[in-house]
Amino acid sequence: MSGVVPAAGTISLARGVPSPDLLPLAELEHCAAAAIRRDGRVALNYGGPGGYGPLREWLAERHGVRPAQVLATPGSMLGLNMLIAELVEPGTPVGVDATTYDRALRSLRAAGARLVPPSEPARVRYVQPTFHNPSGETLGFDARVALAEAAIRDGTVLIEDEPYGLLRFEGEPLPTVSELLRERGAGELAVYSSSFSKSVAPGLRVGYLVVPETLVARLEARILATYVSPPVLAQAQLHAFLDRGLLEPHLARVTAGLRERRDALVEALAEHVPGATWTTPAGGYFLWAELPVDAAALLERARAEGVAFEPGAGFAAFGGAERAARLAFSWESPGALREGVRRLGRLV
Amino acid sequence: MSGVVPAAGTISLARGVPSPDLLPLAELEHCAAAAIRRDGRVALNYGGPGGYGPLREWLAERHGVRPAQVLATPGSMLGLNMLIAELVEPGTPVGVDATTYDRALRSLRAAGARLVPPSEPARVRYVQPTFHNPSGETLGFDARVALAEAAIRDGTVLIEDEPYGLLRFEGEPLPTVSELLRERGAGELAVYSSSFSKSVAPGLRVGYLVVPETLVARLEARILATYVSPPVLAQAQLHAFLDRGLLEPHLARVTAGLRERRDALVEALAEHVPGATWTTPAGGYFLWAELPVDAAALLERARAEGVAFEPGAGFAAFGGAERAARLAFSWESPGALREGVRRLGRLV
Numbered sequence: 001m002s003g004v005v006p007a008a009g010t011i012s013l014a015r016g017v018p019s020p021d022l023l024p025l026a027e028l029e030h031c032a033a034a035a036i037r038r039d040g041r042v043a044l045n046y047g048g049p050g051g052y053g054p055l056r057e058w059l060a061e062r063h064g065v066r067p068a069q070v071l072a073t074p075g076s077m078l079g080l081n082m083l084i085a086e087l088v089e090p091g092t093p094v095g096v097d098a099t100t101y102d103r104a105l106r107s108l109r110a111a112g113a114r115l116v117p118p119s120e121p122a123r124v125r126y127v128q129p130t131f132h133n134p135s136g137e138t139l140g141f142d143a144r145v146a147l148a149e150a151a152i153r154d155g156t157v158l159i160e161d162e163p164y165g166l167l168r169f170e171g172e173p174l175p176t177v178s179e180l181l182r183e184r185g186a187g188e189l190a191v192y193s194s195s196f197s198k199s200v201a202p203g204l205r206v207g208y209l210v211v212p213e214t215l216v217a218r219l220e221a222r223i224l225a226t227y228v229s230p231p232v233l234a235q236a237q238l239h240a241f242l243d244r245g246l247l248e249p250h251l252a253r254v255t256a257g258l259r260e261r262r263d264a265l266v267e268a269l270a271e272h273v274p275g276a277t278w279t280t281p282a283g284g285y286f287l288w289a290e291l292p293v294d295a296a297a298l299l300e301r302a303r304a305e306g307v308a309f310e311p312g313a314g315f316a317a318f319g320g321a322e323r324a325a326r327l328a329f330s331w332e333s334p335g336a337l338r339e340g341v342r343r344l345g346r347l348v
Numbered sequence: 349m350s351g352v353v354p355a356a357g358t359i360s361l362a363r364g365v366p367s368p369d370l371l372p373l374a375e376l377e378h379c380a381a382a383a384i385r386r387d388g389r390v391a392l393n394y395g396g397p398g399g400y401g402p403l404r405e406w407l408a409e410r411h412g413v414r415p416a417q418v419l420a421t422p423g424s425m426l427g428l429n430m431l432i433a434e435l436v437e438p439g440t441p442v443g444v445d446a447t448t449y450d451r452a453l454r455s456l457r458a459a460g461a462r463l464v465p466p467s468e469p470a471r472v473r474y475v476q477p478t479f480h481n482p483s484g485e486t487l488g489f490d491a492r493v494a495l496a497e498a499a500i501r502d503g504t505v506l507i508e509d510e511p512y513g514l515l516r517f518e519g520e521p522l523p524t525v526s527e528l529l530r531e532r533g534a535g536e537l538a539v540y541s542s543s544f545s546k547s548v549a550p551g552l553r554v555g556y557l558v559v560p561e562t563l564v565a566r567l568e569a570r571i572l573a574t575y576v577s578p579p580v581l582a583q584a585q586l587h588a589f590l591d592r593g594l595l596e597p598h599l600a601r602v603t604a605g606l607r608e609r610r611d612a613l614v615e616a617l618a619e620h621v622p623g624a625t626w627t628t629p630a631g632g633y634f635l636w637a638e639l640p641v642d643a644a645a646l647l648e649r650a651r652a653e654g655v656a657f658e659p660g661a662g663f664a665a666f667g668g669a670e671r672a673a674r675l676a677f678s679w680e681s682p683g684a685l686r687e688g689v690r691r692l693g694r695l696v
Contacts (some may be wrong), residue, residue: 017394019394020389020390020392023389023393024390024394025389026394026468026580028384028388029380029384029385029388030381031586032377032380032381032383032384032581033377033378033380033381035380036373036375036376038375040371040373040376040377040526041368041373042548043364043551044368044376044550044551045368045371045549045550045551046365046545046551047551074422074553075575075576075577075578077575078574078575081573081574081575103573103576106573107573127578142616175527176414193377201581201582202392202393202394202577202580203390203391203392203393203394203395203577203580203581204579205422205575205577205579205582225421225429225454225455225458226425226426226429227423227425227429227449227553228423228425229550229551229553230422230450230583231422231551231552231553231579232551232553233549233551233552233580234579234582236551237380263425265619298433307359312355316676321492345447
């Protein structure tokens with residue numbers, strides 16, 4: 001894969017991977033060395049199961065929780081899997097959106113969860129209120145309050161997954177549902193998952209969980225048995241990046257780059273794919289398009305034309321979404337996105 | 349914890365953790381930056397499930413296998429857990445030594461393995477032929493051949509765990525049992541697990557598996573579902589360290605430091621703990637001592653005197669080892685080791 005149209009000509013609107021030109025290479029080069037100079041004897045050894053202390057403190061302050069409630073994991077998928085192992089037994093009713101993150105669906109199914117739609121009460125509910133994968137949509141304030149209040153009414157543990165939260169192109173940030181739960185004295189229902197893979201660099205593998213006090217010891221025991229210690233050096237390196245104030249200028253550059261890509265995608269869809277409909281995402285990596293044709297059949301023909309995307313059905317918890325597609329605008333250049341959509345339009 | 353006697357006075361002979369003065373701080377500082385300069389666009393992004401290509405190639409050459417057979421994992425415990433999930437179902441007979449690595453025992457039990465002693469045929473067998481944890485012992489050539497031939501006779505998959513293999517103080521390296529299996533045309537039974545946590549730095553979290561071709565696709569699918577991608581940057585950093593020829597001089601320094609600690613421990617045991625017996629390890633982190641008293645009772649009193657160690661019973665697969673102790677000499681300075689053993693001797 002490459003940030004420009006590769007020789008083979010395949011344009012990927014499939015994977016939620018950042019374009020290499022959006023990675024803060026020079027900054028992380030300095031931070032890698034700085035983390036070892038500053039704290040190498042700690043950062044290069046085993047750490048506690050929750051990860052590098054100063055990073056946990058930085059995140060705890062940002063989220064308004066105690067540092068012990070923050071568990072920095074080797075990527076957020078592993079954290080999500082630890083949560084699922086802890087909270088879901090075969091038959092546990094787990095609420096999910098009709099279309100939702102495919103890897104989360106697979107993990108929940110593998111754990112034997114009984115998936116139920118949002119309208120039904122559930123023991124656990126998996127939500128992505130901000131820059132949803134795959135839909136790209138963001139819940140407004142009232143919908144967040146409604147989520148929190150429904151969780152309190154039903155005693156549902158909410159797993160709020162927000163890896164794209166920092167990648168906002170327009171509009172004002174909203175409180176997380178976890179914050180709304182804590183404000184209402186229901187912090188024991190608030191589980192939050194995020195990552196720096198989408199906002200800084202996937203190769204660091206720094207995800208994190210913010211969990212209620214009641215879950216800390218259980219998750220730490222599971223971490224010790226599963227991987228002993230997370231990659232402390234990468235966490236120290238990321239902490240140096242955050243501590244030096246490099247996050248905000250980096251996010252300004254990344255969101256500008258992603259917005260340009262989103263705009264190219266949206267303009268190309270409007271121009272080349274008549275009959276397609278979508279909600280323009282205000283951030284994140286993905287646009288969810290309803291197509292006038294079957295997406296799986298289109299993908300087969302698109303591959304022959306050197307274009308890849310994710311058909312919607314893979315994200316559908318209860319079936320359907322056959323005419324939908326998840327289009328990622330994070331990987332390709334604006335020019336490649338336009339060319340990819342032009343080819344799709346010819347096929348539609 | 350600290351490399352010298354800490355203020356609180358607790359001397360730890362318990363944890364298998366390297367002393368910070370054995371970590372290659374300056375070298376890794378340079379390699380961190382070099383890895384990003386050289387290959388940052390790859391190293392800072394997601395990688396394939398098997399890890400950073402050049403590291404897999406380096407390891408494949410060292411082990412005489414194809415790069416696809418090498419899976420670099422975020423620490424070897426996670427790799428071992430992936431293997432156990434793949435190979436062990438409830439009731440699977442798994443051969444283990446009478447005393448063996450406590451975390452492996454816990455993972456095998458959690459997977460429902462039926463643990464059987466080495467004398468019984470098994471579907472899977474977990475062995476540590478080199479610098480065994482906890483015994484510190486190393487199998488000779490003939491014993492390795494016998495292990496390989498028994499595995500071939502019974503069709504047993506051997507999981508050979510060798511994280512301490514590079515830390516040899518004296519004597520010549522021996523072929524791994526995996527190599528002996530491959531030489532005998534039984535590579536499908538050879539599963540090898542190792543790590544750079546003990547030999548370079550735990551904070552990198554770079555473990556690796558060398559597996560038969562038949563297991564590659566299954567493990568890669570499991571990795572994708574569990575953690576998507578390992579920490580590629582740390583693997584690229586380690587590869588820069590290896591590629592620049594820094595491993596051999598570093599190992600010379602580390603083994604000298606560990607040998608000095610082992611010698612201090614052995615001399616102190618001989619001087620201060622009459623009635624204790626042990627086999628002096630030729631490498632690794634641990635010495636296994638048979639004591640003239642109950643180890644758990646001794647530990648309770650030792651803690652009050654500011655000394656910690658691991659009682660043998662936690663490593664015993666089938667009970668016993670009540671009078672044994674695992675003494676780690678990796679963490680404390682030679683002086684602290686002597687003082688710790690002096691205190692133990694007073695209590696014995």
